[in-house]
Each structure stands twice: as C-alpha cells, then as structure tokens.
Amino acid sequence: MINKVIAGDCLEKMKLIEKSSVSLIYLDPPFFTKKKHVLSNKERTKVFSFDDLWENNKGYAEFLNARIEVMRDLLKEDGSIFVHCDKSAQHIVRAILDNVFGVENFQSEIIWSYKRWSNSKKGLLPSHQNIYFYSKSKNFKFNTVYTAYSETTNVDQILQRRTRDKHNKSIYDTNEVGEAKYSGQKKGVPLNDVWDIPYLNPKAKERVGYPTQKPLILLERIIQLTTNENDLVLDPFCGSGTTCVAAKLLNRNFIGIDQSIEAVQLSQTRIANPVKTESNLLKKGRSSYVNKDKEALSLLSGLEYNAVQRNKGIDAILVNSFRDSPVLVRVQKPNELLSEAASLLAKAMESKKSKKSILIQTNHDEQPNEVIALKGIVVLKSLPLQIESSLGSEEYLKKVS
Amino acid sequence: MINKVIAGDCLEKMKLIEKSSVSLIYLDPPFFTKKKHVLSNKERTKVFSFDDLWENNKGYAEFLNARIEVMRDLLKEDGSIFVHCDKSAQHIVRAILDNVFGVENFQSEIIWSYKRWSNSKKGLLPSHQNIYFYSKSKNFKFNTVYTAYSETTNVDQILQRRTRDKHNKSIYDTNEVGEAKYSGQKKGVPLNDVWDIPYLNPKAKERVGYPTQKPLILLERIIQLTTNENDLVLDPFCGSGTTCVAAKLLNRNFIGIDQSIEAVQLSQTRIANPVKTESNLLKKGRSSYVNKDKEALSLLSGLEYNAVQRNKGIDAILVNSFRDSPVLVRVQKPNELLSEAASLLAKAMESKKSKKSILIQTNHDEQPNEVIALKGIVVLKSLPLQIESSLGSEEYLKKVS
DNA sequence: CGTCTGCTTGAATCGCACC
DNA sequence: GGGTGCGATTCAAGCAGAC
Known part of the structure; x- marks a missing residue:
C-alpha cells in the first residue's frame, strides 16, 4: 500500500x-463552483438561516464531509491535516x-501569498490562497x-528614524519600549502563517501542465513542519502528484x-524522475534583484515613475x-563622475529609442x-545641491562632503 | 447626523x-467566541449538518445578520462594505x-499581514487578519x-508593445525597420489583496469585546479605494474611532x-485633534499620519535636516x-498658494530668527x-516641476494636473 | 443572453550576445 | 572562453467582442 499512487475515489480507496x-494528510479537493448561484429570495429580507447555505451546497458538503471523516480516522494521534481551499468554499470547508x-484543534490559517500576472479585473488583484491546518x-x-x-530586516532599518541627541550627535531613534532593533545576527524568527512562495512560473521546468x-x-514546507523521516503522508486528491x-x-x-487515470500516470512519472526548479528568486531572494538604492529613488519623490531594477543605465522611467x-x-551615484553617468544613460537611450532623458x-x-x-539629456541638480548653491557655498558648506 | 460619533446599539442608531x-461601511464587529465549544456529539460520527453550526452560533449569527441587513440598505448602489473578521468567526461572517x-458581489478577501514578535506558541506564528470586501x-x-x-520585471516589458505572431506566440512588436514599438504609458501593477502593513503594537490579549x-x-487605504471626497463613511462598531x-x-x-460611552468619548477626542493624538500613536508604531509630511520631506532626500512635526510654518530645519x-x-502643500506658503514661512522665520529659508x-x-x-526666502522648484519645464510643457503636459 | 475565442497583461525563467 | 547583463519567451486570469 505504501509509496503508491492509486486511481479511484478516495472514499473507497482510503478503506x-x-x-x-x-x-x-494534505488535500486540495475539487471545488464544483456554481457560477450561477441564484438566491430564491431576491429581496434578501428573509431571516438568515444556515439551512439555506446547507441547501445550496448540500451535495458538496456531504461529499467532502464523508471523506474528511474517514481521513480523521486514518490519522495518528499526533497527526495533522492541511486543506487547500478555494475562496468560494472557505466557509463550507471551515x-x-x-x-x-x-x-x-484548529491550528492555523496559512496564507500562501505570491506575485502573479495582472489582468484588467476591477478591484484588487487576487494573489493568495488559503490553507487550513488542523491537528x-x-x-x-x-x-x-x-x-x-528576510527583506523585512532591511525594511525595518529603513523605517528606523535617525535623529539627533542633545549633543547634536546622530543616533538611531528607539521607541518608548527602547527596543534594540535587530542589532546582532539572530537565528531567525519562527515561521509565521503568511508564506511568500513564488507561484509556479510559466517557464519553470517543474511545470507539468x-x-x-x-x-x-x-x-516540502508542510511536510517538514509536521512529519519526520519515514512517516506516512497521504494526498487523497493528488492531481499531478506534487x-x-x-x-x-x-x-x-x-x-x-x-x-483520473491520467493524473495517476503523470504522478508516477514525476515520482520516478522528480524535477525541482532551482529558482533564482528563491535561492537569492527578492532583494538580490534590487540594485537601485532607495536613496536614489527617493530623489524622484513626487514624480510619477516606474522604478527599473535590472538595468545598469536607468533608475526609472517616467510614466x-x-x-x-x-x-x-x-x-x-556616489563616486560616479557626471560624465560616466551620462554615457551610461546615453547608451540606454539609444537602445530604448528615448529622445529625452x-x-x-x-x-x-x-x-x-x-x-x-546634444544627446537629449537634461541635467538637473538635486534639491540639496540647489539649496547649497543658493545659500552661498562659503558659509554654508561647513560639512566636509 | 453627519461627522458625529454616536453612543448606542448600531441596530437602533442606524435607523x-x-x-x-x-x-x-467598515466594521470590526465584536466576536463573542465561546472558548468552550462543546459539541453535543462527542464521537463526531453523525452526518454533518449545517444545523449544528447554526444552533451552536445561533445567537451570534442572528445578532450580526440583523445588523448587516440594515447596513446593506444604508449603502448607495455603488457602495462597498469591508468586514474585519476574527479567525474564529470567518465561516459565519462569510x-x-x-x-x-x-x-x-464578493470582491476580495483582503489579507492584512504584519510581522509580530515571536512567542512560544507551538505551531505557526499568527501574523495576519482577514477583511472581507463586498460591494x-x-x-x-x-x-x-x-x-x-516586481524586481524581476525587465525594462522591455514596461517599455515595449507586444503582439502575437502567426503561431500565436507572444513577441515584441516591431516596425518595418525592426525597431521596437514603444508601448506608451504604463501605470504599474494594480494593488493586490495581500497588504503588508506594520502593526507594531502587539495585540493585547485576545479580543474581549x-x-x-x-x-x-x-x-486610509480602504477609504481611498472605494470613496471620493465628501462621500459618507460609516463605522457601526467604531471603537477608538480610527x-x-x-x-x-x-x-x-x-x-x-x-x-461604549468611553469609546465614543475617546473617538471624539481623537477626531477633534487628530494631529496631537496621532503623534502619541507614533511612539508605538509609525502610522500613516506621517504620510503627508513624509511625502513632503522626501523631496529633501540627501539633505541633513530635522523634521518638524507640529508647526504650521515649517516642515524641517537644516542641520x-x-x-x-x-x-x-x-x-x-497641495491646494496651497505659493504666497500663502511664503507668508507662513516668513512668520516662522521671524519667531525663529532665521535669516535665510x-x-x-x-x-x-x-x-x-x-x-x-526680500524676506530671505529662496524659492526652489521641486524636481517634478523642473522636469516638466525642461521637457517643454506643450508636449509633456498631457496630464491635467 | 449564453458561449466561445482572442487579447492584454506581469512574473520569472531561459539563453543569447557581449565583454 | 567564462561570466553576466538583459532581451526573449511562456503561461493563465479575466475581460471584450464576436456570434
């Protein structure tokens, strides 16, 4: 029975x-979402009753409930179940x-959060899914x-305000509790329930369609959290066998x-020859892509622009x-000659067919x-430079710089 | 009736x-969660029925349902409701x-995600809350x-127009000469439904009503997303009045x-003088109140200055x-005449004995x-203004502003 | 008024070209 | 000829427009 993928209805096979x-047990059950969910009472004035919910979703709730009861019996006393849940069926599953x-025995609602391609949907772009964790x-x-x-370490440092003490020395501001912010190298923080894991990317080799x-x-994360080696993991709706x-x-x-027979076959193939994407994003982290310092971009404040990370010549493009x-x-950049900066920019302008930069x-x-x-580059002095010159350099420039 | 905080049961007062x-309408209703949730059927072998759920939560569901029905009637046709939801009551609220x-009319489940100090709880660290958005x-x-x-997005995706070739493959569009076609204005990525908003103030105990x-x-984000100026916002369980x-x-x-009378009084105090009370908040967590000033101050990026928080005339003093x-x-400031700004600044200069500003x-x-x-005020144009004029207003200024 | 097809879109990878 | 910068490619959500 062990280390196999079986075709059939899990209600039967689990016996x-x-x-x-x-x-x-991990499951991502199918959700038969009825697009047309017509309420009998158009006015919606009737006193609310769960019976309505039951009636409207009776078949599905019975389907799932019967199977989850069996799953409970299969679990060891120290076992756990993770249910991946469609947003339209959250309340039924819960x-x-x-x-x-x-x-x-409710332990967590795990939010799997990711970035994804956008669309023209009115409203917020959906970018998460919910997983319920019960023991x-x-x-x-x-x-x-x-x-x-994670990146938050950086963010927190940026959030931290610099101020001056009474001797005009630059110090870091602390909050009222006086908490020292991430001074040393911490082992890390216990895993929380919002997981930022990249969506299976269109070009990923891991993809099987x-x-x-x-x-x-x-x-892997779910398995590592709740099992040890040689423990038994069950997926009653295993799909492509991940x-x-x-x-x-x-x-x-x-x-x-x-x-589905096809799903079982696909799973078997994958198990025989597992492919794991070595994601650059996962390996190096999101921050490794950021090559523009926040300071440079903050000089653009008030402008409508799109920041550009993966390019040597450009920091942003105006909207x-x-x-x-x-x-x-x-x-x-600091330690960069104006002429150097200009020539990098000019090169980018050429390839991007920009007339003015x-x-x-x-x-x-x-x-x-x-x-x-002549190249179409407009040089503007940053506000600090302008302020310095407008105040007259001789008196103002006490600082070294 | 407008711009007031009222004491009483919202069911009555909403009339x-x-x-x-x-x-x-934004609401964070109280959740009377029974910690002892005794199921009549200890064995849990009985066929699942929503009636049980209903019976167990009848009082609460009726309480909330009655009020939400009234809220629906109060909403305009183009109105929206955001319900902040405790994790124990998700299914009832949904x-x-x-x-x-x-x-x-379900639009989004918004995940408000934040970092929290770790605790010794076994399991995952809870670090999000759910908000349901219906229209x-x-x-x-x-x-x-x-x-x-995203940091991983490359420039060409932002800049170039794309099309499909005869095999329906997505390619970059080019003109006859083979040069890339510019795609025009790109605004960025629509806001998604996972909001990472810091919440440094550790949540005291559990909800006690x-x-x-x-x-x-x-x-602020919720209000900006779904209303315009002078629209009416209702919070039927307003608590401290945020x-x-x-x-x-x-x-x-x-x-x-x-x-609660105390809550109403607290709200009124905060509303009467948001600046003062909000600056107390700042000690706990830098709230968005800083937003407005922060935006102004980021124009000074690269300068050494001390921000001035509570003064009508000045935003900062140079080091x-x-x-x-x-x-x-x-x-x-937006909607402020230059002469107004100058006269406020001049007044501050006088009292601070400033010779140059x-x-x-x-x-x-x-x-x-x-x-x-003559007053010693140097007027400098912000970078966006300088850019506009340097690009020549006639072509660049397509935007209204 | 449904159903189908096609278009637009952003993320993240792959792989080519350039030093 | 090895490393890498960045241009090219792929995929699916969701709407628009066709029928």
Whole structure:
C-alpha cells in the first residue's frame, strides 16, 4: 500500500489504508463552483438561516464531509491535516473541519501569498490562497522552523528614524519600549502563517501542465513542519502528484489517490524522475534583484515613475512620455563622475529609442557639458545641491562632503 | 447626523441614517467566541449538518445578520462594505455576507499581514487578519491604485508593445525597420489583496469585546479605494474611532457608532485633534499620519535636516546653519498658494530668527515675487516641476494636473 | 443572453550576445 | 572562453467582442 499512487475515489480507496497510520494528510479537493448561484429570495429580507447555505451546497458538503471523516480516522494521534481551499468554499470547508476535528484543534490559517500576472479585473488583484491546518489532537507533531531574516530586516532599518541627541550627535531613534532593533545576527524568527512562495512560473521546468499544480517547496514546507523521516503522508486528491514527489524527496512514505487515470500516470512519472526548479528568486531572494538604492529613488519623490531594477543605465522611467518615446531617468551615484553617468544613460537611450532623458546630478564637482545636452539629456541638480548653491557655498558648506 | 460619533446599539442608531446615502461601511464587529465549544456529539460520527453550526452560533449569527441587513440598505448602489473578521468567526461572517449581499458581489478577501514578535506558541506564528470586501452591486466605485513592478520585471516589458505572431506566440512588436514599438504609458501593477502593513503594537490579549486599534494607514487605504471626497463613511462598531479619524483626514464625511460611552468619548477626542493624538500613536508604531509630511520631506532626500512635526510654518530645519541662524524649510502643500506658503514661512522665520529659508515650490500656477526674496526666502522648484519645464510643457503636459 | 475565442497583461525563467 | 547583463519567451486570469 505504501509509496503508491492509486486511481479511484478516495472514499473507497482510503478503506484500504490502516487506521491511525498516517502522520500528515494534505488535500486540495475539487471545488464544483456554481457560477450561477441564484438566491430564491431576491429581496434578501428573509431571516438568515444556515439551512439555506446547507441547501445550496448540500451535495458538496456531504461529499467532502464523508471523506474528511474517514481521513480523521486514518490519522495518528499526533497527526495533522492541511486543506487547500478555494475562496468560494472557505466557509463550507471551515465548518466541516470544525465539525470533524473540533474548533480546539484548529491550528492555523496559512496564507500562501505570491506575485502573479495582472489582468484588467476591477478591484484588487487576487494573489493568495488559503490553507487550513488542523491537528487530530493537542499533542500534534510540530517541528518549529526558523526563517532566515528576510527583506523585512532591511525594511525595518529603513523605517528606523535617525535623529539627533542633545549633543547634536546622530543616533538611531528607539521607541518608548527602547527596543534594540535587530542589532546582532539572530537565528531567525519562527515561521509565521503568511508564506511568500513564488507561484509556479510559466517557464519553470517543474511545470507539468496540470491546472492546479502547486510548487514543490510549498509541500516540502508542510511536510517538514509536521512529519519526520519515514512517516506516512497521504494526498487523497493528488492531481499531478506534487505531494508525493515532495514526500519522496524528503524521505517520507506516501500514498496518493486520484480519480483520473491520467493524473495517476503523470504522478508516477514525476515520482520516478522528480524535477525541482532551482529558482533564482528563491535561492537569492527578492532583494538580490534590487540594485537601485532607495536613496536614489527617493530623489524622484513626487514624480510619477516606474522604478527599473535590472538595468545598469536607468533608475526609472517616467510614466508620461515625450513625443511618444520614453523618458528615462538616472540619478548620479556616489563616486560616479557626471560624465560616466551620462554615457551610461546615453547608451540606454539609444537602445530604448528615448529622445529625452533626465540625469539628476548629486555631486557638484563637475559641470555638465554641451555634449550631454546634444544627446537629449537634461541635467538637473538635486534639491540639496540647489539649496547649497543658493545659500552661498562659503558659509554654508561647513560639512566636509 | 453627519461627522458625529454616536453612543448606542448600531441596530437602533442606524435607523437614523438615510437609506442609500453611505458610500463605504467598515466594521470590526465584536466576536463573542465561546472558548468552550462543546459539541453535543462527542464521537463526531453523525452526518454533518449545517444545523449544528447554526444552533451552536445561533445567537451570534442572528445578532450580526440583523445588523448587516440594515447596513446593506444604508449603502448607495455603488457602495462597498469591508468586514474585519476574527479567525474564529470567518465561516459565519462569510455565510452572512453571501446571504445578504450575494456571492456575486464578493470582491476580495483582503489579507492584512504584519510581522509580530515571536512567542512560544507551538505551531505557526499568527501574523495576519482577514477583511472581507463586498460591494452592493456590480457598479461599485473603485479607484484603482497602482504599485511598483516586481524586481524581476525587465525594462522591455514596461517599455515595449507586444503582439502575437502567426503561431500565436507572444513577441515584441516591431516596425518595418525592426525597431521596437514603444508601448506608451504604463501605470504599474494594480494593488493586490495581500497588504503588508506594520502593526507594531502587539495585540493585547485576545479580543474581549473591545475592538483593537487599527493602523490609520489600513483605514486610509480602504477609504481611498472605494470613496471620493465628501462621500459618507460609516463605522457601526467604531471603537477608538480610527475609521472616523482616517475619514476626516481624507476629507470624507463620517458617522461612528459604538455601544461604549468611553469609546465614543475617546473617538471624539481623537477626531477633534487628530494631529496631537496621532503623534502619541507614533511612539508605538509609525502610522500613516506621517504620510503627508513624509511625502513632503522626501523631496529633501540627501539633505541633513530635522523634521518638524507640529508647526504650521515649517516642515524641517537644516542641520547646517546660515550665518549662525537656522535655515527653515517649507514644502508648498497641495491646494496651497505659493504666497500663502511664503507668508507662513516668513512668520516662522521671524519667531525663529532665521535669516535665510527655503521654500520648495510644487505647483507652477504662481511665480515667486520680489517680496518673497526680500524676506530671505529662496524659492526652489521641486524636481517634478523642473522636469516638466525642461521637457517643454506643450508636449509633456498631457496630464491635467 | 449564453458561449466561445482572442487579447492584454506581469512574473520569472531561459539563453543569447557581449565583454 | 567564462561570466553576466538583459532581451526573449511562456503561461493563465479575466475581460471584450464576436456570434
């Protein structure tokens, strides 16, 4: 029975599994979403009753409830269940899980959050999915995971305000509690319930073309949290078999079940030859892509622009265009000559067919020359530079710079 | 009735509000969660029925349903409702909202995500809350907000127009010569439904009936998304009045209702003097109140200055002085005439004995006059203004502004 | 008024070209 | 000829327009 993918209805097939033998069940059940959900009472004035909800979703709730009850029996006392949930069925799934496992065994609502392509939807762009985590008992197995200090570390430092003390010395502001902010190297923070995991990318090799395919790393995390090696993992709606692949890679035993023969075959192929995407984004982190310092971009404050990260010549592109060509912006970097900055920008202008671009000068060692202007580059002094010169350099410039 | 905070049960007090007059309702209802949730059927073998759920939560569901039905009537046709939801009551709230507003008017589940200090709890660290967003009709008011592109996005995607070739493959569009076609204005990525808003103030205990204080920026974002100026915002469980404060700061009308007299009084105090009370808030967590000033001050990026929070005339004082007198800085505010800004600054200069000050012009409707210069005020145009004029207003200024 | 098809879109990878 | 910068490609959500 172990380490297999079985075709059939899980209600039947689960009978073949020994009770109290499974450590973790993960499921992403099918959701038969009726697009047309017509309420009998158009006025909606009637007193609310759960019976309506029941009637409207009776078939589905019974379908799921019957199966989840069996799953509960299969779980060990220290076992856990993770239910991946469509947003249209959240309340039904929650109600069933509360019923079968008990409210007291609700552990977490996990938010899988990701960035994705946009569309023209009116309203907010959907970019998360919900996973409910229940345990069979209070004594569930749980391996606390510490997350690496993420981008937030940076953000917090940026958020931290600098101020001056009474001796006019620059110090970091502390809050009323006087908390020292991330001074040393911490081991990390305990994993929280919002997981930022990239969506399975269109170009990912991991992709097998199955509609609801989940990233391996999502399943790996779930498996690592609640099982040890050689424990048994069950996925009763296994689809393309991601759960089984993850279990195999982590030396757990697994059982997968799916109605569709094609899904079972696909799963078997994947298990035989697992492919895991070595995602650059995951390996290096989001911040590794950021090559523009916040300071440079903050000089553009008040402008409507799109920041550009993956380009040497440009820091931003203005939202408004000039004669149907893009207006590029570059901020002169510290220790960079104005002429160097201009030549990088000029190169970018050529390849991007830009007719007019802005170079923001942050250092007054050099004067812009005519060559720069001929290329269509407008040099503007940053406000601090302008302030310095307007105040007259002799008195004002006490600072070294 | 407008711009007031009223004490009492919202079911009663909402009767005083004109029907179809409210543009936005935000509520964080109290959740009377029974910790001891005893199921009649200990074995949990019985066939699942929604009636159990109903019976167990009957009182609460009726309480909330009755009030939400009234709220629906108060909303304009293009109005929206945002319900802040405790994780223990999600399914009840969703069911009620589906019932009253209809599944087809479900717009988003907003995840408010924040970082929290770790605790020793076994399991995942809870670090999000859920907000349900329903509209009254399909034609709800929505002001799309655009955010920055992902760090991994490359320039060409922002700049170039794309098309499909004969094999339906997505390619970059080129002209006859093979040059890339410029795609025109790109605004950025529409705001998504996972909002990372810091919440440094550790949530005290669990909910005990008194609503926890929300960050202003959370409410500001909700209000900006779904209302325009002078629209009416209602918070039927307003607690400490954050919704009302946010509405006031954004020039929206508001009505707040709360059972507790103390809450109403606290709200009134905060509304009467948002600046003062909000600056107390700052110690706990820098709320969005800083927003407005922060925006102005970021124009000074690269300068060493001290921000000035509570002064009508000045936004900052430069660290370096001019002839042993302080250099004051003021940024022209939106809807403020340059002459107004100058006279406020001049007044501040007098009291601070400043010989030289900087006025940053952000609006080009008015030209600085000699009187201003005589007072020792140097007027500098903000970078956006300088860019506009350098690009030549006739072509660049397609935007209205 | 449904149903179908096509278009636009952003993220994140792959792989080419350029030093 | 090895590293890398950045241009090219892929995919699916969701609307618009066709029929």
